[in-house]
Amino acid sequence: MATGRTHRPATRSRGIPEATVARLPLYLRALTALSERSVPTVSSEELAAAAGVNSAKLRKDFSYLGSYGTRGVGYDVEYLVYQISRELGLTQDWPVVIVGIGNLGAALANYGGFASRGFRVAALIDADPSMAGRPVAGIPVQHTDDLEAIIEENGVSIGVIATPAGAAQQVCDRLVAAGVTSILNFAPTVLSVPDGVDVRKVDLSIELQILAFHEQRKAGEEAPGEAGGDITPPAAPPAAAVRRRGEGTEQGPDGDMPAVMPA
């Protein structure tokens, strides 16, 4: 998932699969809810349902962490909350900075889900001098000029980039130079970072595009909600003819694909 470099099996790694790591927060959320309702134990079946996965996967995931369940009974909720939190590093306090306090940055600053896990918004940073000092979510915005000092003073190793795309790489470079080694990128750009720095990206429009793909499939080939497509004009094909894979055998049912674009 890291954007730029190779990314060894999992940063040195004792070997928890990435796919499992990505689900641990899900389990943790479900467990926290159970914990609040004072439920003492859960079966893999129940917990899996609450987390939206199937129970075999959940059990296999937990097996990478160790044997924390009791056969015939299930898992001790409190204990598992602790184990997963520890595995994810949430028993520590992680100061984060958010750079770019526009709509999205402000939303992030206000987002309750951070504080409730081990994250603390240590600073908000924006390039606009007129924002400096203005409080957002109770935290005064600071100017980009002080970025390096802020990182250092607060011992920040995780940075969130919520700037426009154009500024993202530059901000990223400064964060990295100042010592940040994990970046959550909301700007729609590919960031390049040196080895050892992790980048995860959240791209709102990408998620919608994936939905649109599936939506289109569902709809067969009818118009979705509004006027049919006249958006991009077909564009000239290259010299070569356009083929399709899979000769005569086993082809999809719907006869879409107009074979060759009209020049």
Add this chain to the structure above:
Amino acid sequence: MATGRTHRPATRSRGIPEATVARLPLYLRALTALSERSVPTVSSEELAAAAGVNSAKLRKDFSYLGSYGTRGVGYDVEYLVYQISRELGLTQDWPVVIVGIGNLGAALANYGGFASRGFRVAALIDADPSMAGRPVAGIPVQHTDDLEAIIEENGVSIGVIATPAGAAQQVCDRLVAAGVTSILNFAPTVLSVPDGVDVRKVDLSIELQILAFHEQRKAGEEAPGEAGGDITPPAAPPAAAVRRRGEGTEQGPDGDMPAVMPA
């Protein structure tokens, strides 16, 4: 990635792998940038670099769409933009509604990346009556009471949920009942939906947690930035002893894991 149900190979499917679909928007973004700079062709190598993947993967991905390149030359940028857009369904106009106009909802409404692809924010909906009529991103907010009518009038099939967690399932149910078949969920809850409805989720705190996991690994076992962990008290272990997988052979270097929790 859909949250609730089984999800056949890929909704009826002519067979583009999910992993490939998830990368198409990335390629599209890179191609759009090239197009704006009037670059006529790209090699798989160049495009892969711009999209942050490796070239073998990119070529394999494109091979699922058809043969759109020219050997010895590369890909025609405009043509490929069109083909990918079409494959993703972006040559159509997709009206979307955003429900929950808090900080995040407002950020989404203002997000430029939607309109530039085939998405159009058809309506903003919020449960707070005092927001009704107030324009956000130039679009007047409407009240939840009218949700069904709005969906129907606009032929909306994609909904974005940006409400608090507690309201999400209820909003989801109403969206689905009104005809929405794709949902992008920003609320930190597992939504359950009937078969045939796709859900994708974006959870800001989950991404941070995954970063924290890797960050912890990098740091060895030193304190990260601030005070060390005294957050969750260890919690009682269940009856059983705690094992670890992998007997004597091949074990990770760092001797963490205090074997058994102090009761």
Add this chain to the structure above:
DNA sequence: GTTTGTGAAATGATTCACAGCG
């Protein structure tokens, strides 16, 4: 010569199914 397109191999993730433990 260059660069695509793709079988085949390698790796990774999920699911099955059941032995073993409480």
Add this chain to the structure above:
DNA sequence: CGCTGTGAATCATTTCACAAAC
């Protein structure tokens, strides 16, 4: 009994490496 933990089987994805096309 019920439920976990996990090898083995299956399925998906990535990578390799090279023949075919320009």
